[in-house]
Amino acid sequence: GAGVSQTPSNKVTEKGKYVELRCDPISGHTALYWYRQSLGQGPEFLIYFQGTGAADDSGLPNDRFFAVRPEGSVSTLKIQRTERGDSAVYLCASSLVPGQGARREQYFGPGTRLTVT
Amino acid sequence: RKEVEQDPGPFNVPEGATVAFNCTYSNSASQSFFWYRQDCRKEPKLLMSVYSSGNEDGRFTAQLNRASQYISLLIRDSKLSDSATYLCVVFHGSGNTGKLIFGQGTTLQVKP
Secondary structure (H helix, E strand, O other): OOOOEEEOOEEEEOOOOOEEEEEEOOOOOOEEEEEEEOOOOOOEEEEEEEOOEEEEOOOOOOOOEEEEOOOOOOEEEEEOOOOHHHOEEEEEEEEOOOOOOHHHOOEEOOOEEEEEO | OOOEEEOOOOEEEEOOOOEEEEEEEOOOOOOEEEEEEEOOOOOOEEEEEEOOOOEEEOOEEEEEEOOOOEEEEEEOOOOHHHOEEEEEEEEEEEOOEEEEEEOOOEEEEEEO
16 A cells, blocks of 8 residues: 655755655554654654644744644645755654554655755 | 663674664653664664563564663574664653654664
């Protein structure tokens, strides 16, 4: 079956530009997560959606980062005024239901590699 | 101090060797524990959950010590295909919310 998909797979942008990263979760998964992974580090939590609402956005580094999930399926991570420090792989994950346990296993997409020059 | 600490390695071992990875976590309220595997330039994938009673999946054994806040992964009879980064992960939250906290990862390279 189809897994989590993310587009684009690679994005190169100039410092100061605006970017949007898209995540298409597994069909029927109600929970959606965004993570950021810098080189040599583990993924770092950014934001979690349960349905259409952001249930936890405590990981967003600052107000340049924003994410939406208007219909409870596809999500878009938006970064304004990009900085070189934003360069990383942005991973999206989804789970059938939120929380922990077997039905709550998070499945990751392949990520979007963002490079800010 | 990071919430989940791992030795980044790399661990270079010959095929057939037994290798052990350790991890410590700082939040005693953490509820669930996992090992994820991540291949180069790929997404993380769940390897196994970790329980206090210990659990085994083929050549892989995971163990949790809640008192010491310590998690381990043992790989027996290493294969070339085991070469990857192994991420120690804890989950904490309440009700139906929560998030995964990842360690830095430990890199394993199995040599012929």
